[in-house]
Amino acid sequence: MGEGAWTVLEWLALIEHELLLFAGFFFLLGALDELGMDLAWFWLRLTGRARTVVLDTSDIRARRLTGRAAVLIPTWSEASVIADTLAHALGVWPQKDLRIYVGVYRNDPATLAAAARGAAGDPRVRIVVHDREGPSTKADCLNRLYQALQQDELRTGRQTRMVLLHDAEDMVDPAALALLDAALETAQFVQLPVLPMPQVDSRWVGSHYCEEFAEAHGKAMVVRDALGTSLPAAGVGCAFDRAMLADMARDAGRPGPFDEDSLTEDYELGIRVAALGGKSRFLRVRDQHGRLVATRAYFPAQLGRAVRQKARWMHGIAFQGxxxxxxxxxxxEWWMRMRDRRGPLSALVLFTGYTLFAVAVVLTVLDLAGLDRPWEPSSLLLTLLAVNIASFTWRAFMRFNFTRLEYGWAEGLRAVLRIPVANVISIMAGYRALFAYAKSLRGVAPEWEKTAHDSHPARTVELEWAR
Known part of the structure; x- marks a missing residue:
């Protein structure tokens, strides 16, 4: 082979060397970050501070509330799911002091009709038609619901005690309402775990959320709660003290507590509770059958929708945050905020890692053809590579274990096999989030790029709880 070909080989070798250094260093940083979280979690387990409470919830479900509870559900183009969601919530939460506010837009008659079907004349549901064309932003819709809540308080002379946030596709837990009501006796914000529903028709994309939330809400949130740092709200399965929401609105100088300029207003709510001196709790409870009291949620089953959703999270939490x-x-607190905002950097490092893999494959093929690499890795690089491989093995084990705990062995094994899928989604979401953030710097206002739902999760998953 001629001199020009050797030049290409030398360039490929140089690229491989530099990518190995870059990826190896930042993978190591990420591994140390996760190891710190693992060690903190193991310490809490050993000292008994991370123990999940087990309660007989059969009597809790219908327990009388200590005050009025309001559930805010913003919607846009949710005709396929909102009726089932409302029917389920009304069926498992019989408390008379419950009020469910459903926000719909005047140019979305299908969702309005579906919400009316789901309410079935139950006086505990109030459908609020927004006075503007949709979609605006989720925060704007939530603020409209908050104003309707204020109007009802003025009309009835009765103050709401607890405000819950939910999405149009959520399957609420029968015990959640009473447990949140009790937990707010000692806190101003309480978050329940979120359990994505495994999807038979989307084992690789739609179900990859299972392991992410199982580990995040089985370990990371537990550690954050124990350390006393601010807790991010998931936007579903979370409850706020009514007075705290009023304080947030007053502190921000606007009529509602939800910031319409934010893409992740729910995440920011949890952070702002701590900033205003409020107490937050992450509540992990299992019922007498061992089932976690959590919000079962339906996540995107298509690649494009999953990328758009995660790009919005990354844009809102990392860049806007x-x-x-x-x-x-x-x-x-700095450690936790760094973890929240590492998404774009993680996407870049993952992309570097996959590029490195592709270059290594090419060089290996050339090596088999008789063209030796013009460099040899140093002992330091080999050590770095070995540490990263060991770290990846440990991370795969932890992911398997947390997923197995909530979904069983089969889903735990799939969680390990889905790691490349999750990585590709993160890379694509990081690219999209970066360009969206660049647009916002040029003054482009954020839009409600919500996740579309084709059908209700109860019809599309294999989950005994939802049958």
């Missing part, structure tokens, strides 16, 4: 919330609190 850095701009809007900054860096406050002590070292533990």
């Amino acid at each position: 850095w701009d809007r919330l900054g860096w406050t609190g002590g070292l533990a």
Whole structure:
């Protein structure tokens, strides 16, 4: 082979070397971050502070509330799911002090009709028609519901005690309402775990959320709660003290507590509770059958929709969060905010890793053809590579274990096999989030790029609880 070909080989070798250094270093940083979280979680387990409470929830489900509870459900183009969601919530939450506010837009008659079907004349449901064309933003719709809540309080002379946030596709837990009501006796914000529903028709994309939430809400949120750092709200299965929401609105100088300029207003709500001196709790409870009291949720089954959703999360939490919330609190708080905002960097490192793999394959083929690599890895690089491989093995085990705990062995094994799928989705979402953030810097207002749902989860998953 001629001199030009050797030049190409040398360039490929140089690229491989530099990518190995870059990826190896940042993978190691990520591994140390996760190891720190693992060690904190194991310590909490050993000391008994991470123990999940087990309760007989059969009597809790219908327990009388200590005050009025309001559930806010913003919708846009949710005709396929909202009726079943409302029917389910009304059926498992019989409390008379419950009020469900469903926000619909005047140019979305299908969702309005479906919401009316789901309410079935139950006086505990109030459908609020927004006075503007949709979609605006989720926060705008939530603020409209908050104003309707205020109007009802003025009309009845009765203050609401607890405000819950849910999405149009959520399957609420029968015990959740009473448990949240009790937990707010000692806190201003309470978050229940979220359990994505495994999807028979989307084992690789739609079901990959299972392991992510199983580990995040089985470990990371438990550690954050124990350390006393701010807890991010998931936007579903979370409850706020009514007075705290009023304080947020007053502190921000606007009529509602939800910031319409934010793509992840729910995440910011949880962070702002701590900023205003409120107490937050992450509540993990299992019933007498061992089932976790959690919000079962339906996540995107198509690749494009999953990428759009995660790009919105990444844009709102990482980019907007850095701009809007900054860096406050002590070292533990800084650590957690760094973890929240590492998404774009993780996507870049993952992309580098896959590029490195492709270059290594090409060089291996050339090596088999008799063209030796013009460099040899140093002992330091080999050590770095070995540590990263060991770290990946450990991470795969932890992911398997947390997924197995909630979904069984089969889903736990699938969780390990889905790691490349999750990585590709993260890379694509990072690219999309970066360009969306660049557009926002040019003054383009954020839009409600919501996740579309084709059908209700109860019809599309294999989950005994939802049958």
